[in-house]
Amino acid sequence: MGCGGLDYRQQAQQMELKTGGMSISTSVNPDYSNMDMYEQSDSQGVLLSSSCLERNLPDMFHLWSDIFNSPHFDDEERLRVLVMMSAQELANGISYSGHMYAMTRAARSLTPTGELQETFGGMEQVKFMKRIAEMPDLTQVLRTLPRIKRHILNPLNMRCAVNSTPQKMSDAAGQLDNFMSNVASNKKDRKPVRSDITERPLDSLAAPGSGPSRKLITEPNFKPCQMKTFFPMPFPINFVSECIRTVPFTHEDYASLNILSRMMTAKYLHREIREKGGAYGGGARVGGGLFTFYSYRDPNSVQTLSTFRKSVDWVRSGQFTQQDIDEAKLSVFSAVDSPVAPSNKGMGRFLSGITDELKQAHRERLFAVTDKSLVDVAGRYLGIGQRTCGVAILGPENDIIKKDPSWVVK
Secondary structure (H helix, E strand, O other), X not given: OOEOOEOHHHHHHHHHHHOOEEEEEEOOOEOOOOOOEEEOOOXXXXXXXXXXXXXXXXXXXXXXXXXXXXXXXXOHHHHHHHHHHHHHHHHHHHHHHHHHHHHHHHHOOOOHHHHHHHHHHOHHHHHHHHHHHOOOOOHHHHHHHXXXXXXXXXXXXXXXXXXXXXXXXXXXXXXXXXXXHHOHHHOOOOOOOOOOEEEEEOOOOOOOOOOOEEEEEEOOOOOOOOEEEEEEOOOOOEEEEEEEEOOOOOOOOHHHHHHHHHHHHHHHHHHHHHHHOOOOXXXXXXXXXXXXXXXXXXXXXXXXXXXXXXXXXXXXXXXOOHHHHHHHHHXXXXXXXXXXXXXXXXXXXXXXXXXXXXXXXXXXXXHOOOHHHHHHHHHHHHOOOOOOEEEEEEEOOOHHHHOOOOOEEO
């Protein structure tokens, strides 16, 4: 919408000329050792990122300063265009990324992080943006934006990461310090909204208060619960997901669940969901303390949920070979040790707090996974009666689901 002395066209032009891109997005980061904790700033996870050539560093920070200090919130027509574009993009995204929406929705009732991710980027967000786009008058929204800006763009809540060549690091750090001084007027001391916040140093070996830290919040009133949700959609295919609450990254069973998800995908789910069932794809994945099944552009709905359950029985009966395990390990390691672009070095640790030592411990646990440990975790976490799960389906009208009172139909 523009900032400082620039209208939105001039702002976009300067961003193109001086940077490799500037973005603001929501970011909810679960804790690596406790599924009921997530990173907390007063903005509850807003990620600002940008890149530029070294010679353009002052110009890039000047643009950020204008965004912080003097954004334009007075052009209702421009806001309407942006809202309409966003609402349309979200709605269009369902037909080709519906499995992501289904997975996000299925996870909603299982962890505090899942609930926030559904609010910020799931079907709840699609519904919210549609409602805003249909409002005849956006004056009230315009009045709300400055309050949101004061809440989010508060330097007291920020921690920063700089990625630069060693020769230019001191210059980049100096430019960052200048930027923080320029936006100091946005500082807004506020009483803590809640008392259940834990500060943990980003460097696990550092003394508390001696360096950057992550603010982690727990939701004492959050209780995981079973939920099955169906969204009728105007297309003839289904996106199906089932999420099961398991364990966080540092738990000793996480590695076995990780290998298990890859093996089930390659050796059972792909065959049953795609080759026999006719879906474009399907599989299982692990992350954020959840074990997630999914199918993509699937002609089946509740039948696929039955396939998910049969895949667990397949593992528990031991119908796999050592070669299957080894192939799954190779697949996992190709992701764990995949090359990191120079521009992204350090970002994983900055966002998640996972150190090289924690990663190495995870690698060692991956190496140690055996057939017995796979059967064991499948029974303890994925077996009927042992699990707390959420289910979501996006697809055409479904009489079976409508007649089943255990489903919530949106």
